[in-house]
Amino acid sequence: MNDQKIGQVKGKESFFEDLFRNNQEIMLLIDIDTLEIKDCNHSACLFYGKTHSEMITFKITHFNCLSKDQIKKEAELAKNRERNQFYFKHRCRKGEIRDVEVRSSPVSLDGTDYLLSIVTDISGLQLDSDALRKENMMLEKVVAERTYALKELNEQLIAAQAELKREMLFIEALFESIPGYLYVYDEAGKLIKWNKKHEEMTGYSADELAHMTLDQWFEGDDLVKVMAAVEEVFSKGYGEVDANLITKSGKKLLIRSNGVVMTLDGKKYFTGVGIDITESKRLESELKKESKLLETTLVSVGDGVISCDKNGHVLFINRVAEELTGWQKKEALGKPIETVFSIINDSNREKAGNIVAEVIKTKEIRELDNHTLLIAKDGIERTIEDSAAPIIDANGDVLGVVLVFRDYTEKKQKLDQIEYLSYHDQLTGLYNRRFYEEELSRMDTPRNLPFSLIMGDVNGLKLVNDSFGHVMGDELLKKAAKTIVKACRADDVVARLGGDEFVVLLPKTDQLEAEEIINRIEELAKAEKVGTVELSISFGFETKFNEEEDIQRIFKRAEDYMYRRKLTESLGMRNKTVGMMIETLFDKYQKEMFHSERVGKLSAEIGNKIGFNSKDSHDLQTAGLMHDIGKIGIAEGILDKIEKLNETDWDEIRRHPEIGYRILSSANEFAEIAEHILEHHEHWDGGGYPKGLKGEEISLEARIIAIADAYDAMTRMRLHRNDLTAEEAIEEISRCSGTQFDPEIARVFIEMIENEK
Known part of the structure; x- marks a missing residue:
């Protein structure tokens, strides 16, 4: 090669060397196989914050923050003599991470293939892109907030607007696919575009629609609303209105119209879609x-x-x-x-x-x-x-x-009351038999041993019921319940099994403790009375010591023990009660006491006259003494009533023979004379009470007492009239002989009285 050509080559090399070294772009010369940086310009040293001697000691992967596969792919493209463009994140001066665009081209120097890469910092451009993306997202959000129909319409209208800008043509297929009737009005309010549904809905032909203006479709308030909506659309860019559109036939359709402003070639158009909501509004009204x-x-x-x-x-x-x-x-x-x-x-x-x-x-x-x-x-x-x-x-x-x-x-x-009554005795408030049976089963466990049961039976309840009525008998039961509960402990279970029977469940209680509780009850009972009747309860108890023992056998033994005691205690109590009743009657009504004493004495004298022995005469005198004991059960105020008795009062008084019979028959000591008391108001001719007996169906003693009672009543006991003299009383008895009185006993009695004069 001659010197001139050599000089030219060297000149070119110097030119390219200066171009490479002093270029404002960041330039790197990279070995394609090893990815080592073989050379770089001054801009690269400034960008990466390294000296030239430092730069050529690194591979390009040292600065790359992303996958090495991308760099390898870049090298492969270079080997195939292809240019390429990639985006990376590079670590530059002071460790700052920057977004870069890398454009690479393959070059050969001295028989070796290199990759010449030009690096452009695009971080600022990326920020602009992010801001643009955020702005687009905000716009999308605004659009998303519109109704579905408006969104669909806007998308179609935007597409149509873009097409108008490009070709100034409307896509007819798009118009016809829109649900509802489509319209486009110019700024003067003239209809310039519509779809087939517009024609079908309004009844106007295409030629007729071509001459229509917006104000021709509405009237009155609807026209005012529509025009206001149009102004709003032109000011805001979109709007919605419901109004009654008048068809060619004169029929009114309630239309919901969504309108937007479209600009084309500097002109504004009012365009939108109208939907017939007449039926939906009707349904909405019905729904409301x-x-x-x-x-x-x-x-x-x-x-x-x-x-x-x-x-x-x-x-x-x-x-x-x-x-x-x-x-x-x-x-x-x-x-x-x-x-x-x-x-x-x-x-x-x-x-x-x-x-x-x-x-x-x-x-x-x-x-x-x-x-x-x-x-x-x-x-x-x-x-x-x-x-x-x-x-x-x-x-x-x-x-x-x-x-x-x-x-x-x-x-x-009410349910609580029902539940309470289902487990409680209504009269006494104690637990009832149902609760007792459930509780006995629950408490019959080893942890409650020794487990004692106390059985109690109120003495004389039948006597009180028969004599004074069930009201007083109920009071006696309530007194008994309160007395038992008062003597028991908090954990003891007291129940009324029915009638006059009570039971007490005593968990963790031995025989000695059970006896102490019985003693406490009996001591408290001594101070309790219902009227003149003292509270008396017979008790029995038994204790379960072993788990194997049957609790029902324990109950039976306690019950048997109670009945054995009741045989003696109840008898004495009934006799005592009878005595107390007669005393109470005499204390309350002293005239009754004197009357009864005289009747008893007269009866005994009559008995002696007709041949009674001393024992029978004594019993007859006792019967005469007690003949009116049943009056203890007569309602207050009747026996000492000053005014004349009415029929109701007499009905009450006539109950006293039966009451007396029930009182005396309950006590063995007086059982023999009870029949005489029951019959002492029967008449010889059957006209008496309570059974209507006659003649010798009436006991002899009752016939005697009847005459003695009548005589004393006539001479000593007349409340509302003057007493009769003995002669007058004898005359009355004589008159009633054979009807009210036994004629033979009447004869004996009259002779006895006359002989005493």
């Missing part, structure tokens, strides 16, 4: 009526109703719910449900679980636990029963919850 009816129903129902959204905030509350919770509707709306519907457990006073959250979670109807109390705003507590149901949409998603609840207080009280 149904909704109003439903709301009215919910407001009017007798239960409290509260609905809330899926976040637990109150959406609706009816009148009953307002009354029960104490929250007015305007106060409650939007409040958390647990604030308005505050509930606790009645048993432990702890806050109840969140039933709304449970329903939302399970999507199932739930009911409140028993013993739930609603705490009203004013602090009033009410027992309620409640159910909560999910409100679920067509997709199965829970929109909220509706609570339906009612005041359960009165019903609970």
